[in-house]
Amino acid sequence: MRQRKTNAYKYRIAFGAWINDMRSDPLPLDNWPAPQLDNETISGITRALDVQSAAGFEFLDVWGLFATYAWPPDIVSALDQVRRGKINKLIRAADERGMKLSLGLGTYSWGFDKIIEADPSVRGKNPDGSPHAHAMCDANPKSFEYVRKIIDFSLSQFDFGGVHLESCDLGCCFCPNCAGKDGVVGYNVRINQKTADYIKSKWPDKTVYVITINWVPPLKHLSKEEMDQILALGKHIDCLFDQGHCGYHVPESERKDFIRKLGCAYGTSGGLWLYPDARWDRSSYFLPYVTRTATALKKLYEDGGRGCMYYQGPVVNPGTEINIAAGGRILSDVGRKPEEVLSEVIELYYKPRGSAAHKKLVEIFLRAEEGYFSQWKEELFNKGWGTPVPGEFKLDHHLFGTSPGPATFLVEPCLDTDGRLAYKKSLISILEELPELRGHFADNGRLERIRRSLIITLKMINTIAYVKGESKVLSG
Ligand SMILES: [Zn+2]
Known part of the structure; x- marks a missing residue:
């Protein structure tokens, strides 16, 4: 040990x-x-x-x-x-x-x-x-x-x-x-x-x-x-x-x-x-x-x-x-410090070819965290689940099932309309910046997997907004 x-x-x-x-x-x-x-x-x-x-x-x-x-x-x-x-x-x-x-x-x-x-x-x-x-x-x-x-x-x-x-x-x-x-x-x-x-x-x-x-x-x-x-x-x-x-x-x-x-x-x-x-x-x-x-x-x-x-x-x-x-x-x-640890692990797993790209990717991880979790609101969880902000959360809150379940982490009480809109804007801003990072890392496909995750998440947010009739999220 x-x-x-x-x-x-x-x-x-x-x-x-x-x-x-x-x-x-x-x-x-x-x-x-x-x-x-x-x-x-x-x-x-x-x-x-x-x-x-x-x-x-x-x-x-x-x-x-x-x-x-x-x-x-x-x-x-x-x-x-x-x-x-x-x-x-x-x-x-x-x-x-x-x-x-x-x-x-x-x-x-x-x-x-x-x-x-x-x-x-x-x-x-x-x-x-x-x-x-x-x-x-x-x-x-x-x-x-x-x-x-x-x-x-x-x-x-x-x-x-x-x-x-x-x-x-x-x-x-x-x-x-x-x-x-x-x-x-x-x-x-x-x-x-x-x-x-x-x-x-x-x-x-x-x-x-x-x-x-x-x-x-x-x-x-x-x-x-x-x-x-x-x-x-x-x-x-x-x-x-x-x-x-x-x-x-x-x-x-x-x-x-x-x-x-x-x-x-x-x-x-x-x-x-x-x-x-x-x-x-x-x-x-x-x-x-x-x-x-x-x-x-x-x-x-x-x-x-x-x-x-x-x-x-x-x-x-x-x-x-x-x-x-x-x-x-x-x-x-x-x-x-979290930024310093992030910097180390991104260096290890993404092998950046320059310090600007390295710094940018650390910032993207921090922004993705804030983009989602800063939208969590105590009163929404109180109202929806009768709980405080949870420690554990799931993509699909139901856990049990026999096909890929609904994206409950994108709906109330995790995110409300404003939360979805803000999270969508944050994901778009990252998606806009990813192309300029291409070629600056020996990351074994990781950046492309992030990009794919963001595209799918945006599609799910827009589907939820469409079903709910949330025009401001759809046009955001
Ligand atoms: Zn007994």
């Missing part, structure tokens, strides 16, 4: 999140999360590893290597020889780049659909007592046996560097012995502590971290009692991630104090991120956000945060590539 600088984050985790989120070629008709681990999946992840390792990430946390919703009840038949070989290929690819893969473990929540179908005695319950669709129940000791078998299988046969515990993303059990007794936070603390203790007892060197997704209802914060429960969990794990999809579970005003008391590191997912869409054309959007990443990571670091699960995506998309390349470098040295 690389030597850490003094103002570097300790846990620099590239968060996949799922195996096909990083692929270069889309899966236009596949519902999320697509389960296949084919050569294109491997190629996309390997390209991403190149960018991640050069940027200083230490782990690639990637889900779906073995299963998505359903491990087989015997666990060991999850893999055939071909898939086993592919997983080992990825582990080797990470290793060759000085990184480790991290195992995504859906502790009682993700991955148990077939198990609870075959063995209904481990099925959890909803708050109204009805059977839970995904979660196992901790009142039956057999549930933990399944978790233990998955851990034993994965960690004894594959060289993972860490384990990401995610116990509540698909919900958890509310029976009188589980969340019905301890509350959602208390129950999740209990099952994560038990799982972390088991991993650490057999593999003390593995980095174990827990994410608190779904522990708190949307827009709510942790109560004092719940914070105390989590503080106790801190002694059993390496890092707690309060990612910040839409606000943080620990209010930012109390964060510094909470981190000081926590017995492990605290992290987020970097303030703002695009969750990629595997059904979409990979060069149909251009959404760099390096300045916003730098600001959020600096603030979190000052509050004592030392972990980041930084979202990945297809590096064939020029905005995503630079977000990852710059994000990892900022995590490795939070004191750096």
Whole structure:
């Protein structure tokens, strides 16, 4: 592992999140999360590893290597020889780049659909007592046996560097012995502590971290009692991630104090991120956000945060590539200015032939960021989704689907009529300047992919404006 600088984050985790989120070629008709681990999946992840390792990430946390919703009840038949070989290929690819893969473990929540179908005695319950669709129940000791078998299988046969515990993303059990007794936070603390203790007892060197997704209802914060429960969990794990999809579970005003008391590191997912869409054309959007990443990571670091699960995506998309390349470098040295980091990564990936063109392209990335994100308005999100400005956003807000979905990132509450008009003008101004940059870079087609993204985005904005009858956007 690389030597850490003094103002570097300790846990620099590239968060996949799922195996096909990083692929270069889309899966236009596949519902999320697509389960296949084919050569294109491997190629996309390997390209991403190149960018991640050069940027200083230490782990690639990637889900779906073995299963998505359903491990087989015997666990060991999850893999055939071909898939086993592919997983080992990825582990080797990470290793060759000085990184480790991290195992995504859906502790009682993700991955148990077939198990609870075959063995209904481990099925959890909803708050109204009805059977839970995904979660196992901790009142039956057999549930933990399944978790233990998955851990034993994965960690004894594959060289993972860490384990990401995610116990509540698909919900958890509310029976009188589980969340019905301890509350959602208390129950999740209990099952994560038990799982972390088991991993650490057999593999003390593995980095174990827990994410608190779904522990708190949307827009709510942790109560004092719940914070105390989590503080106790801190002694059993390496890092707690309060990612910040839409606000943080620990209010930012109390964060510094909470981190000081926590017995492990605290992290987020970097303030703002695009969750990629595997059904979409990979060069149909251009959404760099390096300045916003730098600001959020600096603030979190000052509050004592030392972990980041930084979202990945297809590096064939020029905005995503630079977000990852710059994000990892900022995590490795939070004191750096975003313009300076951008300048470095553009030098690396675009190989400018002169300083004027280099400077111009840095300015274009900054302008593209402002062109979109400066149009986000708190009151629009309050009105549309009943939320503050989100941390996570998507191209198509629906996530699920079986064809490339609508461009919801271009409609309310992300952009209103004025926002679309302003974003359109910003994209046009960049599109006008790109031709003069041609021939000034050895960029391997990146500038042309940016150009294509802008053309497609403009077409989508105009289509939305046409349907909505927004003449001022159409003529803008
Ligand atoms: Zn239960």
